[in-house]
Amino acid sequence: FEEFQELTASEFFRKNRQMLGFSGKIRSLTMVFHELITNSLDAAEEAGILPNIKINLKRVGKDHYILEHEDNGPGIPEDYIPKVFCTMFAGSKFRNIQSRGQQGLGCSGCVLLSQMTTGKPATITSAYKEDGELKGVKMSLKMDVKKNKGLVLEKEEINPDGTGVRVKLHFKEVSYSLSEQGAYEYIRRTMIGNPHAQITFTDPTGKKYVFKRASKVIPPLPKEILPHPRGVTADDLIFMAKHTDKRRFRSLLTSSLSRMSTKKVKELEKLTNIDFNKRPRDMTWEEAEEIVEAFKRMDFMAPPTKGLIPIGKDQIEKGMKEILNPEFIAATTRRPLTYRGGVPFIIEAAVAYGGKAGRLVGEQRKTEIMRFANRVPLTFDQGSCALTEGVKTLDWKRYGIRDLENAPLTIFINIVSTNVPYLSTGKQSIAPEPEILQEVRQATMQVARKLQKHIRAKKAAKEEAKR
Amino acid sequence: FEEFQELTASEFFRKNRQMLGFSGKIRSLTMVFHELITNSLDAAEEAGILPNIKINLKRVGKDHYILEHEDNGPGIPEDYIPKVFCTMFAGSKFRNIQSRGQQGLGCSGCVLLSQMTTGKPATITSAYKEDGELKGVKMSLKMDVKKNKGLVLEKEEINPDGTGVRVKLHFKEVSYSLSEQGAYEYIRRTMIGNPHAQITFTDPTGKKYVFKRASKVIPPLPKEILPHPRGVTADDLIFMAKHTDKRRFRSLLTSSLSRMSTKKVKELEKLTNIDFNKRPRDMTWEEAEEIVEAFKRMDFMAPPTKGLIPIGKDQIEKGMKEILNPEFIAATTRRPLTYRGGVPFIIEAAVAYGGKAGRLVGEQRKTEIMRFANRVPLTFDQGSCALTEGVKTLDWKRYGIRDLENAPLTIFINIVSTNVPYLSTGKQSIAPEPEILQEVRQATMQVARKLQKHIRAKKAAKEEAKR
Ligand SMILES: Nc1ncnc2c1ncn2[C@@H]1O[C@H](COP(=O)(O)OP(=O)(O)OP(=O)(O)O)[C@@H](O)[C@H]1O
Ligand SMILES: Nc1ncnc2c1ncn2[C@@H]1O[C@H](COP(=O)(O)OP(=O)(O)OP(=O)(O)O)[C@@H](O)[C@H]1O
Numbered sequence: 001f002e003e004f005q006e007l008t009a010s011e012f013f014r015k016n017r018q019m020l021g022f023s024g025k026i027r028s029l030t031m032v033f034h035e036l037i038t039n040s041l042d043a044a045e046e047a048g049i050l051p052n053i054k055i056n057l058k059r060v061g062k063d064h065y066i067l068e069h070e071d072n073g074p075g076i077p078e079d080y081i082p083k084v085f086c087t088m089f090a091g092s093k094f095r096n097i098q099s100r101g102q103q104g105l106g107c108s109g110c111v112l113l114s115q116m117t118t119g120k121p122a123t124i125t126s127a128y129k130e131d132g133e134l135k136g137v138k139m140s141l142k143m144d145v146k147k148n149k150g151l152v153l154e155k156e157e158i159n160p161d162g163t164g165v166r167v168k169l170h171f172k173e174v175s176y177s178l179s180e181q182g183a184y185e186y187i188r189r190t191m192i193g194n195p196h197a198q199i200t201f202t203d204p205t206g207k208k209y210v211f212k213r214a215s216k217v218i219p220p221l222p223k224e225i226l227p228h229p230r231g232v233t234a235d236d237l238i239f240m241a242k243h244t245d246k247r248r249f250r251s252l253l254t255s256s257l258s259r260m261s262t263k264k265v266k267e268l269e270k271l272t273n274i275d276f277n278k279r280p281r282d283m284t285w286e287e288a289e290e291i292v293e294a295f296k297r298m299d300f301m302a303p304p305t306k307g308l309i310p311i312g313k314d315q316i317e318k319g320m321k322e323i324l325n326p327e328f329i330a331a332t333t334r335r336p337l338t339y340r341g342g343v344p345f346i347i348e349a350a351v352a353y354g355g356k357a358g359r360l361v362g363e364q365r366k367t368e369i370m371r372f373a374n375r376v377p378l379t380f381d382q383g384s385c386a387l388t389e390g391v392k393t394l395d396w397k398r399y400g401i402r403d404l405e406n407a408p409l410t411i412f413i414n415i416v417s418t419n420v421p422y423l424s425t426g427k428q429s430i431a432p433e434p435e436i437l438q439e440v441r442q443a444t445m446q447v448a449r450k451l452q453k454h455i456r457a458k459k460a461a462k463e464e465a466k467r
Numbered sequence: 468f469e470e471f472q473e474l475t476a477s478e479f480f481r482k483n484r485q486m487l488g489f490s491g492k493i494r495s496l497t498m499v500f501h502e503l504i505t506n507s508l509d510a511a512e513e514a515g516i517l518p519n520i521k522i523n524l525k526r527v528g529k530d531h532y533i534l535e536h537e538d539n540g541p542g543i544p545e546d547y548i549p550k551v552f553c554t555m556f557a558g559s560k561f562r563n564i565q566s567r568g569q570q571g572l573g574c575s576g577c578v579l580l581s582q583m584t585t586g587k588p589a590t591i592t593s594a595y596k597e598d599g600e601l602k603g604v605k606m607s608l609k610m611d612v613k614k615n616k617g618l619v620l621e622k623e624e625i626n627p628d629g630t631g632v633r634v635k636l637h638f639k640e641v642s643y644s645l646s647e648q649g650a651y652e653y654i655r656r657t658m659i660g661n662p663h664a665q666i667t668f669t670d671p672t673g674k675k676y677v678f679k680r681a682s683k684v685i686p687p688l689p690k691e692i693l694p695h696p697r698g699v700t701a702d703d704l705i706f707m708a709k710h711t712d713k714r715r716f717r718s719l720l721t722s723s724l725s726r727m728s729t730k731k732v733k734e735l736e737k738l739t740n741i742d743f744n745k746r747p748r749d750m751t752w753e754e755a756e757e758i759v760e761a762f763k764r765m766d767f768m769a770p771p772t773k774g775l776i777p778i779g780k781d782q783i784e785k786g787m788k789e790i791l792n793p794e795f796i797a798a799t800t801r802r803p804l805t806y807r808g809g810v811p812f813i814i815e816a817a818v819a820y821g822g823k824a825g826r827l828v829g830e831q832r833k834t835e836i837m838r839f840a841n842r843v844p845l846t847f848d849q850g851s852c853a854l855t856e857g858v859k860t861l862d863w864k865r866y867g868i869r870d871l872e873n874a875p876l877t878i879f880i881n882i883v884s885t886n887v888p889y890l891s892t893g894k895q896s897i898a899p900e901p902e903i904l905q906e907v908r909q910a911t912m913q914v915a916r917k918l919q920k921h922i923r924a925k926k927a928a929k930e931e932a933k934r
């Protein structure tokens with residue numbers, strides 16, 4: 001036990017950078033784009049503004065780049081900048097709200113990769129409003145990997161015209177690619193899930209791409225959705241009870257759970273022997289379990305629909321028509337359900353057939369599965385993802401697709417949730433929670449049935465034409 | 468930014484228990500078995516003893532179990548028990564040595580799951596030697612999830628007969644299954660990679676299985692393997708330089724890297740302009756990069772072979788013959804190579820054909836891929852694993868297998884390394900590091916070629932018989 005040590009989170013991820021998604025040169029750069037773009041989209045939407053993102057990727061040498069990423073979000077206050085960029089597990093997305101970020105790792109991971117491959121500091125420029133006044137600061141930062149803390153090397157005040165964040169990072173051991181796994185394709189798919197965003201990207205050859213916004217409608221702000229009684233666990237109740245400022249059980253329940261009215265609390269009181277005027281801190285495990293059991297026998301309204309913001313059936317069809325020009329398309333946005341812990345989620349599914357649907361491999365069109373989570377494209381770890389699994393376990397022959405691998409078919413799946421159960425901190429695949437798997441199957445079947453009608457009608461028309 | 472928070476590692480994993488592999492009832496229980504068994508095997512091997520593990524799984528109700536796990540390892544000293552079982556990222560496996568554990572998360576994850584599903588404390592009994600004297604303690608522990616620390620609820624001294632650790636944990640929301648994903652199958656596969664272990668398992672029906680040891684040979688103890696100069700990064704050198712107690716560059720290099728003799732240091736001095744008598748702390752990034760570049764132009768002996776302990780070609784064939792009774796088998800243990808950072812690894816591959824090879828699905832035998840890492844069976848996340856990918860990218864038609872999915876074929880792959888690049892903290896799939904992918908392909912091709920000869924010979928014999 002002389003070897004026994006405790007690592008900080010940053011030390012752990014330094015040893016295991018593949019768990020941040022930084023595995024291989026192309027994937028590493030695409031993941032950096034992913035982390036910075038998702039942060040800018042989250043930030044702009046929280047502030048209720050249409051996101052404008054400017055990205056400039058300059059090639060300095062073989063596998064050596066300088067990345068500049070700028071947004072028009074609300075900015076980051078000076079005191080928070082070191083924590084945001086140099087502390088792992090630090091963020092503002094730990095509440096029960098749908099957001100792309102949820103781990104407090106993303107941009108700190110980018111700073112770590114930059115530092116590990118080049119030894120250079122990160123340059124952060126942030127313009128933000130403080131008490132109505134516009135403030136600006138430019139900082140040069142390094143991560144103290146042993147301590148999981150930021151070191152401010154230089155700092156200067158600047159005079160900004162508007163709010164936003166600009167990040168400048170050097171990288172080696174990464175590679176820009178136009179392939180399916182590369183940064184360009186990642187941006188293109190981001191636009192499908194985020195038609196209200198505008199991204200201007202200058203690639204290493206100096207070529208400038210403007211991904212124009214297809215919609216000027218700011219998506220509604222996601223709302224906090226409290227855990228649903230049907231599925232909340234005894235451990236959740238105990239944890240809430242320990243850390244609440246409420247003085248009684250009854251107010252803890254009505255304030256911490258969705259669909260818990262005073263009427264429901266009265267119903268619960270009749271079903272259990274618990275004194276709901278007690279202090280929350282006195283809740284015992286047995287009482288928490290009794291409440292969870294009673295919840296199972298009570299009726300509750302389904303989880304609130306307003307808090308989760310799906311992409312929307314019409315928008316999915318529009319986006320896919322634009323890039324795939326298919327002969328047939330059908331999309332669906334399902335109703336909210338919950339998975340383990342009363343966590344609400346919505347599945348959206350679509351199938352596009354014919355035209356440019358599917359992925360062209362040589363001469364043949366092969367089926368393509370496009371996965372999204374909270375409107376963010378998932379590019380890697382497809383094989384272990386529950387969204388993939390749910391799609392592949394259908395009996396596609398029943399829907400007119402003889403061989404799922406080889407068809408001019410693009411299948412689109414999006415999950416939105418206040419807490420997406422990713423399989424790893426790389427956030428590229430989703431855990432096979434039974435309720436989610438089941439719902440992905442149901443949603444895919446719903447649109448596959450429409451495809452079946454189309455294929456049959458097409459076949460019938462062909463038979464007709466032959467006669 | 469009023470929402471801005473820093474989470475501890477235990478808080479993070481409480482929110483994301485699927486990242487510890489605890490996703491779904493069957494998988495969660497199998498992962499608990501995995502974490503406790505791997506800890507006991509590591510502990511026994513470090514102490515140079517043949518591992519004896521006793522597991523008793525008692526069913527208390529639907530999806531409700533009490534697990535007792537006991538080993539004959541060297542035990543855990545009293546002062547370390549709370550850290551071992553209640554602190555995430557705390558362990559003794561962070562050095563450059565091949566071991567099953569490498570994250571400091573495993574058994575703390577089990578305690579967290581137990582506490583989250585039942586509210587019950589963990590009961591740990593540890594008997595260990597201190598200054599040649601046998602000591603014993605029995606503790607009741609709970610995890611303070613907010614602080615990532617252990618709380619000792621009760622403690623008593625006991626009089627042990629020998630050394631070892633016994634863990635008693637209550638679980639709900641888990642399920643024991645005889646399926647391929649269940650705990651029984653996990654133990655069975657563990658025996659293939661660890662023929663020197665003996666595991667006695669009493670299942671929930673009271674039925675007792677004794678998995679006897681097939682070999683009384685204690686595998687040699689893995690040795691620390693320092694990073695190899697070919698592949699070590701500038702960041703590694705800077706990190707070593709910052710945290711070393713050596714007084715000069717030259718002694719830092721010879722003591723921190725493998726295959727760095729004084730002769731090699733002299734050669735390096737000629738290739739660079741660096742003063743190797745400097746203090747390590749004065750090493751600049753530019754100097755570190757210069758050293759890394761110079762290493763690329765120098766010749767070094769391959770990484771040491773003694774530190775890594777593969778299962779061994781003969782043992783793999785023996786183990787697979789025993790459970791599959793195939794008509795053909797071929798195995799190979801390849802030479803050590805390195806991947807990113809100069810980390811050494813060895814790939815072992817085997818193919819078994821005919822007999823009971825492959826997995827019986829209805830009437831048909833389907834190809835089965837058995838993956839191992841540091842002698843530990845990997846059961847889940849097969850789709851995203853580099854070992855799977857390496858196997859599937861072969862052109863199997865060339866080797867006589869027309870359809871890789873449907874053949875009476877079991878393919879075995881094991882990777883051993885001082886740092887296995889797992890894709891997630893669940894440690895069930897391996898990151899697609901280019902050198903590893905390449906070597907899995909090469910190793911599989913090597914045994915597939917032998918299979919091809921066998922299939923051809925069999926076909927020729929059939930043709931002969933027809934005439
Ligand atoms: N461009 C930005 N504008 C405003 N705030 C930002 C920006 N980028 C990051 N932040 C803030 O910094 C926090 C940490 O970001 P980080 O990417 O590390 O974690 P996250 O987005 O919360 O979670 P994840 O690891 O899942 O991405 C965010 O929660 C947000 O509060
Ligand atoms: N049965 C045991 N006997 C002796 N020591 C043990 C035993 N179980 C755990 N330990 C010690 O406790 C440490 C922590 O164990 P834990 O499973 O949390 O992490 P790990 O095995 O180091 O890594 P991983 O998370 O990859 O399993 C181990 O490194 C080991 O030193």
Ligand SMILES: [Mg+2]
Binds near residue numbers: 035038101102106
């Ligand atoms: Mg983020």
Ligand SMILES: [Mg+2]
Binds near residue numbers: 506
């Ligand atoms: Mg372990």
